[in-house]
Amino acid sequence: MSMDREQYCPNCEEDKEFYRAASTTLHLGEKVKWHCPDCDYGFVTIDGINTGATA
Incomplete structure (x- = not known):
């Protein structure tokens, strides 16, 4: 699995x-x-399912 991923950050708003x-x-x-x-926002994925907030 990748060590990074592109994701929307609700704290940074980008x-x-x-x-x-x-x-x-x-x-x-x-x-x-x-x-x-860049901020304290974090989220968890379980078996590829994102548990973070969506925008």
């Missing part, structure tokens, strides 16, 4: 390259924590 902060394997699939490099 698309940013989020970095992969951590990952682990769960019974639901792979859990990955993503963080914006």
Whole structure:
């Protein structure tokens, strides 16, 4: 899996390259924590499903 991804950041109000902060394997699939490099906003994906807020 990639170490970064393009994602809209609601705090910065623009698309940013989020970095992969951590990952682990769960019974639901792979859990990955993503963080914006410019602010404190972060979100989690579980088996590719984004749990972050959408704009």
